[in-house]
Amino acid sequence: MLSEAARTQLSQTLGDRLSLSKSDLALHGRSETHFPTLPPDAVAYPETAEEVSAIMRTCSAHGVPVIGWGTGTGLEGHTSAVRGGVSVDFSRMNKVLDIHSEDMDVVIQPGVTREQLNEELRATGLFFPVDPGANASLGGMASTRASGTTAVRYGTMRDNVRGLEVVLADGRIIRTGTRARKSSAGYDLTSLFVGSEGTLGLITELTLRVHGIPEATSAAVCAFDTISGAVDAVIATIQMGIPMARIEFLDAASVAACNARDGAEMPVMPHLMIEFHGSERAVAEDAARFGEIAEEFGAQGYAWSTQPEERRRLWDMRHNAYYAILASRPGATALVTDVCVPISRLAQAVEETVADIADSSIPGPILGHAGDGNFHAILLVEPDNAAELQAAKALSGRMVERALNMGGTATGEHGVGMGKLDYMAREHGAAWDVMSTLKRGLDPDGLMNPGKLVRQN
The missing domain is CATH 3.30.43.10 (Uridine Diphospho-n-acetylenolpyruvylglucosamine Reductase, domain 2)
Structure with missing residues (x-):
């Protein structure tokens, strides 16, 4: 109180x-x-x-x-x-404080959203690439070590935060990192706070790396008979060194939900959505090379375009897939998972998860970031239905166990919060106790976002 x-x-x-x-x-x-x-x-x-x-x-x-x-x-x-x-x-702390075009970095307050930042950067020829779909605040994105559709090329928040201003539990204001591109001076406190979910301090300023807007962009979409065919096409593309900016996977149930919400007419089959950045010649060559690879793995209806309106329609549909899936079961809420595995194990992880969901009473369309080995199951449950929620939690638990057994993680980008707290000991072992030791050192009374991420005091 x-x-x-x-x-x-x-x-x-x-x-x-x-x-x-x-x-x-x-x-x-x-x-x-x-x-x-x-x-x-x-x-x-x-x-x-x-x-x-x-x-x-x-x-x-x-x-x-x-x-x-x-x-x-x-x-x-x-x-x-x-x-x-x-x-x-x-x-109310939502100002872009400095744009250093020559150094390709910006200094912002934590309430700035990614769309707001990119709007202000537009005239400079720069953009901030980390795109989790939602128009999230960049302070929140740093706190959860967010990523999204473009991580396969541009990395996650971990790779794009150069420095922070943080207020600690006792009120001290500290700065971590600098605007320099590298440093070997002391502990990497920036990386400590990125992903700490507000349990160690509150971020009040961020210095972010930004990138040049590509000369040209092309987007493509294709269907596959099988999940393994789609994932194998991704692996082959990565091994060939084709530089993808985005490569997203949707299973048949996710495609059906997107068709219903957005009036699309995609075949109800597993799909890949791909984007390439570069020069006009490069994106055309990359799109053509990917098409050849995808065809070897059974791709159907491969089509690519450089038209902005077509690309925008494709990625709007992908970003709204969560809401499309929710609408496929009116009145439902969701337990959302986001395990991540080495990409060589992705097809097996997804196929075993699909079979597990099919044997349950819970609908669970699957989509994800195929280039990172990160996928989500949207487990749809009726609000206040304890039996369904318990079944969904059991499915999620088996997904996590499967991912950990494959050398993966319980959460690729959503973070731990309360939802993944029970899996931290299994994933980290004694290292989770070290996290708790760090927490007690910076927040001895356990006041910073209690009940999340670490073992409680």
Whole structure:
């Protein structure tokens, strides 16, 4: 509970930017997936790092939990207030502070979204490539070490964050990293905070690597008789050194859902969606070479285009696939998984998962980032149906066990939050205890986003 004394101090810092509105609390306690609404006791809207520091000092003094909030697009209950406390909403810290075109980096506040950043970068000929689909805040994306459709070429947030400003649990403001392209000076604290899910501190500024907008872009789509054929085509393409910017996989059930929502007419078969970046000649050659490889593995209806409207329609459909799948079972919510395996094991992992889902009572269309070995099953359950939720959790648990046995991970990009907490010991062993040791060193009272990522104090 937020004490009267803590509330008074926070109000002195923030004025009317401390919200106790029931609708505001509910918004900041909800999840995009199956987790119940767990609202905070208050929502703070800071505008500077100094205000975030003051919030942390007050909360630390009164034992109040603190949860960072970007846009609320996380899928593993990352922003749920499991012990109440204060949700720190960064939507007012949404400025692009500096663009260094010559050095190809930018400095931004955490509330800037990826679409906002790319809009501001457009005139410079640069763009920020990490694309998780949702128009997420970049502070949240760094906190969860997000990636998405373009990671096969441009990497994840881990690869594109050069430095951070972070407010610690005791209110100290620190900087990690520099704008230099490399450093061997001390511990890599930037990498420590990227992916820490707000359990070690709150990010108040980011220095990001940006990239040149490619001269030309082509996108392609093709169907396959089998999942293994599609995945084998991906592996062969990677081994041939063809530089893909995106290569996405959808199973037949996902294709059917996209057809229904978007009015597409794709054959209800496994599909690959591909994009190439480069010069006009290069993207044409890459698209043609991929078509030859895909044909060897049974591709059907291969077609590619450089027309912006056709590419936009294709990727809009892919980005909205989650909502298309939800709509395929009206009223359903979802337990969303995102295991990742070495790509040589991807076909086996997907085929075994498809068979496992088929033997259950739960619908579970599958899609993913084939070039990374990362795939998602959208396990559709009725809200408040305990039996279905239990069956979905069992399916997810078997997916994780399968991935770990193949040398993979429980989560490729969504993060741990609450949803993958039970698998951390199996994946990391004694290293999970080391994470808890780091957590206690920076947050001895366990106030930073409690109930997520690490073993509890």
